[in-house]
Amino acid sequence: MQTLLGSTESSYGISFALEKIDSIELEGFKPFFRELPVDPFIKGKYRFRRLSRFKVVGNELIKQPHGYLFQSKQYNPLVGDVKREFAELDDALGELDGFKKLVLEFRNYCKLSSGVEIGVHQIRTTCSPNNFGNPAPEGIHRDGCEFIGIFSVDRENISGGETHLYVAKKEKPVFKKVLRPGELLLLNDRDFFHFTTPIKPTTVGEGTRDVFVVTYPSLLSD
Incomplete structure (x- = not known):
């Protein structure tokens, strides 16, 4: 079951939307x-990370060959113009029904055609009392793609991690929310800059924030 919590549209189609996906x-x-x-x-x-790309044909996900992530400094001033290689997603993860539902919901909501290639980033950000975690170390940014989905899997012993959307870097955010587990934020990368605030533990010990970030196109190259 999907519950639409809010949405806007632009000339590009989806501008941004927030869903709660109870069926995952x-x-x-x-x-x-x-x-x-x-x-x-x-x-x-x-920060801990894996990354894979999938071709979505009908309702099937076909894992594509390993590649590297590349963004220009225009979009990522921290590590732009660098070929970044990450370990692939675990094959067993890709077989989970919930994983397929997530990718297909992203494809369907963004109205993408069959055969598109989608990138899936699996990211854990950690924090401790002496080291706050920064989910977006590059600051307020765009990714350089068309559509982005941020799906919250878990938040453990943390405060912060509020996701913001901006129409311009120097303006106030037009959207800001802590994404709760099961919530999916979809946005058009051409319409918005995005950012997520640092996290810190609420009690002594480590805190974690787990998300999937889904992108079209995948931003991966051979």
């Missing part, structure tokens, strides 16, 4: 986030 079983995702390798391109070893 979140517990099945959680073991896969415990096994993520550290993101070697971000200092501090607080």
Whole structure:
């Protein structure tokens, strides 16, 4: 079951929308986030990541060959113009019904045609009392694609992590919300800049924020 919590449209179609997807079983995702390798391109070893691309044909996901992520400095001033390689998503994760539902919901809501290639980033951001985690170390930014989906899987022992959308970098956000587990934010990357505020633990110990970020196109190259 999907519950539409709000949406806007532009000349490009979807501008942004927020959904609660109750039909996706979140517990099945959680073991896969415990096994993520550290993101070697971000200092501090607080972010962990995998990345794969899939061709969506009908209701089937076909995993595509390994590739590297590339964004120009225009979109990513921190690690732009760098070929970034990440470990692939676990094949068992890709077989979960909930994972397929997520990718297909993204495809369907963005009204993408059959045969498109979609990228799926699996990201864990961690924090501790001495090291706050930054889900968006590049600051307020665009990704350089057409559509983005941010799906919250879990928040454990954290405060912060509020996602913002901006029509211009120097203006106030037009949307800001902490995405709760099961919520999917869809946005048109041509309409908005986005950012997520740092996270910090609410009690002594480590805190974690687990999300999938889905993009069209995938931004991956051979």
